[in-house]
Amino acid sequence: MKEAATFIKRVAGFAPADGDSVQPAWLAPIRRAGFARFSELGLPTLKQEDWRFTNVAPLTELPFQPAPESARNDLTADALAGLPFAQLPGDRLVFVDGHFAPELSRTGRHPDGVRIGSLAAALRNDVALVEPYLTRWTRTEANPFIALNEAFFRDGAFIHVPAGKTIEEPVQLLFLSTGRAAGVAAQPRNLIVAGRESQVTIVETHVGLADGATFTNAVTELAVGDGAVVELVKLQDESRKAFHFAVLHAHLGRGVNLVAHSFALGSRLARQNIRTVLDGEGIECVLNGLYLAGDDQLLDHHMIVDHARPHCASHEYFNGILDGRAKGVFHGRILVRQPAQKTDAKQTNKNLLLSDEATVDTKPQLEIYADDVKCTHGATVGQLNPESIFYLRSRGIPRDLARRMLIHAFGGEIIERVRCVPAREELDRLVRRRLAEHKQAKLETSAV
Template sequence: MTTAGAQPFVEQYGALKGALPGVGLPWLAELREAGLARFASLGLPTPRDESWKYTNLRPLEKVAFGTPNGEAVSIDRLPSLLPAGASENRLVFVNGHYRADLSTLKSLREGVEIGSLAAGLERSPETVAEYLGQIAPAGGAAGEQPGEQPLLALNTALSGDGLMLRLGRGAKVKTPIEVIFIGAATEQALAYHPRNLIVLEPESQAVVIEHHVSLGGGATFANSATEIELGDGALLHHYKMQAEGPETFHVSTVHARVGRDAHYDSFGMSLGSRLSRNEVSVRLNGQGANCHLNGAYMVRGKQHCDTTTLVEHLVPRTSCREVFKGVLDDEARAVFQGRIVVHPDAQQSDGHQLSKAMLLSERAEIDIKPELEIYADDVKCSHGATAGDLDHEALFYLRSRGLPEGPARRLLIEAFLTESIEAIAAEDLCPAFLASIADWLKT
């Protein structure tokens, strides 16, 4: 039985399935059909679902989404949408379609594979089959992921193109790999479902930066999913800038498996969109595995920003650190749900989580739900959460030193957010994120 909210997407699958990446691969067709069946039975999540208690996607049901067009952006429009500076490896996707004419890929050495997922399915489908839908099973495998995750199931069914990165043992890509996702809609609303696959074999290293932007004033629904596999001793810096337009619904799901002595470093900044939800789930599978999950968000007007994290400590001597900070103005709303689970065999685990929010308006609102589930007795775990307005004593001090109120407020907001940005391990990327804060404060 198909739920009412799911029907338009089921119909879209019927119209698009012959043009989706990997047509002709039986295992992928089976994976897509399973995802579609699960989504059809579950429908869009609602506040009745515990993990979606504070975020309502009901407005999506009122939008008629058309077929995404990958030719909606010409090369002369690109500079205004891209970060400054040249990049050796830059992949550009428009409405979920890879645009080779807008992308740049350096000649790659042996053991380094960077390209689109669609190309990977043509070149080495057996490699993709080993990981796609296995790290992030549609809806979650028993005992692995919380909830039913209907939007992950929807992505599995309708997944378009995205990044495929695979590094062989010991390979290191020192320059950042930029992935640009452009949503381009005008009168016709569009929905697209990017899928990324990142596999780092033992002792390999990479930096991946995602940019999510919009062109045109039409409504878009960007429903992306990323699967990450880190072998023993691997290191991934994974950064994301989400700055889409005011009519965008942005949902991102990231699932990572981290091996022995491997490190997953994640930072996300959310500035745009009408509604955004960034969900990160990490499984620390090997001793010495660790992750840093950090983020910053700035919302105003009636924007809604949801950050949901899950870190599972499955074996002894694993660690995680989480720091998320946000600034809310006007009638904006934010959600932070952070869950750390320490399994029975995960002795000597170390997990810490911190969420801080600054509310610049009495009408702004944040819901904070930190959770610790500990089933081992030799652990160090903590969580903290605060929400409040500007420090009036600090504001008074700055004004007493001759600083006007506007610049003084901006200085305090920048200082508040800087802590989470300074946690970025790739220090040369910090200025770009700090500049985004300054730009937001000017508008």
């Protein structure tokens, strides 16, 4: 308990409820509940089943402090030109250490009723659109980080697409961790509401600008109305000293088509929780992810796909590429509730270990209460196939290139599923480049 209080003091620096005098009154009890919840739960330990492979203790060793708003003052649009997705068309909301930076952001013209902007602003100007959804589908009981976010979040993105409307271009959410001062903490909160039969693609990126030990605790809530089509691309590429905790909780209505991707490349320790609730018939939900870790990185994905209604299909594809002493964690749970007959749920987690010291803990889990369902899961851990390497070399391709082709192909299976073409091409370049860097670092080490 004492540890939780100390941690709160450092990452938040203030008591909830008195942080923002303009916030609506209905938010105060939610914040207080989050605060109480976190104080009660404390930071998770290895003894908890959901955290048994991921030790968050290093968090308590760092001198965290809430991010000052001044950090964004000296950032210019030019500084963002080299970042991933810089060339992507469409709206872009930029947040610097958790604070909205309107001067770095851009929004275009949209159909009536569409809102793309900061959540803090929406809490002032669009309360009627926010109140029915904010914190409605997040569940704090199991995850102290959500409780912490609920107590202390200041800002994030608010996207509202009314029924029947389509946003043509992808909407970019860019979260920058400046990382100049050590221990800067940011707790962004995103709320995305896609109305009935609407359509939207969102590209959420978290990038570190300098090599500081930052702490991000992000929560994204996604409420998707009947028949809507949503693609969510998340890229986590924070600094190698960063701690990145992120949650996506999605609530899906009848006939929804959701594809949510998670590409985890950066951070010293990153944990991505995803929970999707399939609360209508005929939903198609794809969760697709790639984690690429080297050195001492620990990259963790923890998923729950909650089938609550009949005739839904869900598919999880997660591939991991682990080098150095890196560790990957995959925990995927498919929950099929009693009414969810005719569920078709599949889950695959494949891992490629490129060094003797890299490890992966993978835990696929099925929990089924319905009797007429089709559910499969599987996990593999392996090395590059020597037969494939020999085949490529026997045609004149050098060993290093052969290895890179195979590793890239392993990641490519996941990248291929991104529907948004410019985002897919950018991810392909990024992963290719990162694999080449891994190789470069290896050569330099072995030359010493």
